[in-house]
Amino acid sequence: MVRSHEKRLAAWLLAPSLVFVALIGAFPVLSQFVLSLTEYNLKFADQRGFVGLDNFVRVAGDAVFWRDLWQTLEFTVASVGLELVLGLAAALMLHRITRGRGAASAAVIMPWALPTVVAATMWSLMLNDRIGLLNSVLGQLRIIREPIVWLGGNLAMPSLILADVWKTTPFVAVILLAGLKSIPPQYYEAASLDGAGRWALFRSITLPLLKPFIAVALLFRAMDAFRIFDLVWVLTGGASKTETLSVYIYKVLFRYSDLGYGSALTVALFGIVFVLSLALIRFMRIAGEPA
C-alpha cells in the first residue's frame, strides 16, 4: 500500500507537468473551438462577436473546402498506399541481407532524416523542366524528346506524391523492419519442415504477425499525409489542383487574418482526422487479435 503522504507528494510532483500539458495542449485546442464560434478577423477586430455555428454552415457550403478535402484524400490514399508497399519491400530486403546491413539501413533512412522543406526544395530543383536532373536523365536515355513540366498540369499531383513517397517510405520501412525482427525464426523453420513454400510463409506467418506494425505505420502516415502542408507549399503553392486542406487553412488564418472562419476549418479538419484515426485504431485492434 502506498501511504497517503506519498500519494500527496506524487500529486505535487505531477502537478507542474499537468499544468504544462494543460497550457500547451488543452488550452490552444479549446480556444480554437471557442474561436470557431466567433466572427473574428484581426484586421477588423471591432466587428468581433459570437456567431454560433454560422462558420460551420459556411464550411459546409464552401466549394473550396470540399475540393481541397477531395484533393487531400487523393494525396493521402495514393502516397500512404505506395509507401506501405514500398516500405514493406524495403523492410523485407533489409531483414534478409546479412552483409552491409548498417550501410544499407543508413541509405534507406536518409530521406526521412532530411527536413521536409529541404527535401521539397531539392525536389523542386530536380523536377525543374529545364535544368532538373530528372528531365536531363530521361533526355539522355532518349526516353523523352521534349522536357516534361512535372510541377504543372496533370503531373503536379503525381509529382507531389512521388516526393512524399521518397521522403517517408523509410519511416514505414523502419517500423516494419522492427516487426519482422519480432517474429521468432522458429515459426519459419517449423513451417518449412512441413513443406511450406516462400509465398505460403509470407502469407501465413509474416503478414499476419506484421499486421499490428502495418496498422501503426498506417495510422501515423495517414494522419501526417492528411495534414500535408510544406511539400505542397514549396513545390506548387497549391496550383494545378494540388491545394490541400492545410494550405487552405493557412491562407484563411494567416493571409486573410480570419481567425474565426480559419478556426472553424481547423476544427473540421481536426474532426476528419479524429474520425479517420478512430477507424484506423479499430482496424488496428482487430488486426492485433491473434489470427
Place this chain on the structure above:
Amino acid sequence: MKRRSILAIGVALLALATAGCASDEDGVTRVIFAAGNDPSGATETLVREFNEAHPGIEVTFQVMPANTDTQHDAYVTYLSASDPGIDLYSMDVIWTAEFAKAGWIQPIPDDVLDRDEFLDAPLASATYDGRLYAAPWFTDAGVLYYRSDLLDQAGHDVPETWPELRDACAAIAGVAETDGFLWQGARYEGLVCNFLEALWGLGGSLDPEDLAERPDEVEDGVRRTLEHMASLIDDPSISPRSVLTYKEEDARRLFTEGRALFLRNWPYAWSFAQGEESKVRGAVGIARLPHAPGETSYSTIGGWNIGLSSYSRHPDESLEFLRFITNERSMKLRAIQGGYLPTLRTTYADEEVLEANPHYADFFEVFKNARNRPKSPNYPRVSDIIQENAHGALSGEIDHGDAAAAIVEGLAAILVE
C-alpha cells in the same frame, strides 16, 4: 523547506522575465526599427550615424526574417496585440491599406516628408484613403531584360510591342537554342504582377471606378489579357509551358545561364546578369515591358515603405529617424552600397549614384510608368482570386471567359464600396 525553495526559484524567474522590459531611465529614448536584413550593411551604417548625431535617441535596427510572408505574419501578430515593442515597421507596398484600415499604423504628419520630391507610384503605394500612412523607402518595378548579343546577331531592334517581341523570338528560334520570353507564371504573388502588367499594356484596368461603372469592359480586358498570356505559352518559340511553374529565381537562373532571349523580372536581376557567374555578362540590356500597339507600357510597382506604429511610445523620435532614413543622403548611400532603388527623384540624377549604377537612368524611365496593384485591406484575398483564376485559365483548367468573369465578380465584391 524544499517546496519553499522551488517557489523562490519561480518568483526569481518571474522577476527576471519582467526586468527584461526596456526602460528609458537614463534619459535616452529607444526606438525600434524593424526591417528585413540588409546584407550590404548600409542600413546599419546609417543607424549608427543617426545615433551618433542624436545623443538623446537610440535607434535599434531589428532584423526580421527575409521571407515577406513571414514578416507580414509576425507584424500582424504584434500589431493585433497592440504591442508597443516596435516603433517603425518596414512594409511591403501591398500592406498599406490593410495596416491603415486596421488602425495599426498612423498617418505621417505633413512636415516629415516633402511629397513633391518622391516618385508618384511609391508615394501612391503609401497612401490610403487620401492620407499618407508611410514613407516610401525603396522601390521596384517590372522590367524587360534582353540579350543584346542575340538581337544584334539577328539584326533585330529591342521590341517595344508584343508583335515585335514575337518577331524577335521567331527570328532567334532559327539561330540559337534558347527560349524566347521567360516570366513568372507560378501561382503566387509574382503572377499577379505579371498579369497586371499584361492587362495594363493591353489598355485594360482593374480600378474600382471601372469595375463599378464598366464591368463588361473590364471583363473583356481581363479575358483578352488571359488569351494574350496563353498565346505566349502556346507558341513554343516564345514562352515554354513551364513558366507556369516559375517564380523570379527560376526564370532569372535560366536567363543568366544564357538560355533565354527575354526575361521579365525586377531590377535585382541586373546585378546577377552582370555578376561573376553570369554567362551573359555584358550581353544584356534593359527596356520597358512590351505593350499592345497603340497602348502604353506599364510596370507593377514593388518595394517597401516605412510605417509608424499606432502603439509607438515615442512617435516624435521615431519620425525624426524616419526623416533621416528617407533623406537624400541615406537614399544615396543605400543605392550605391546596397543597390536599393531610391524613391526620391533627384537621386536618379546624382552623378555618384549613376557612376555606381549606370543602369539607374534606364530604370528611372520605367518607374515613371509604374502602377500599383489594387488597394484593399483585403488585398491577400484580391491577390488569391487573381492567382487562382489566372493560373487555372493559363493551365487550361478553366475557360478564359469563366476565369475573367470570376476575377471581375470577385474583385468587384471586395474593391467596389
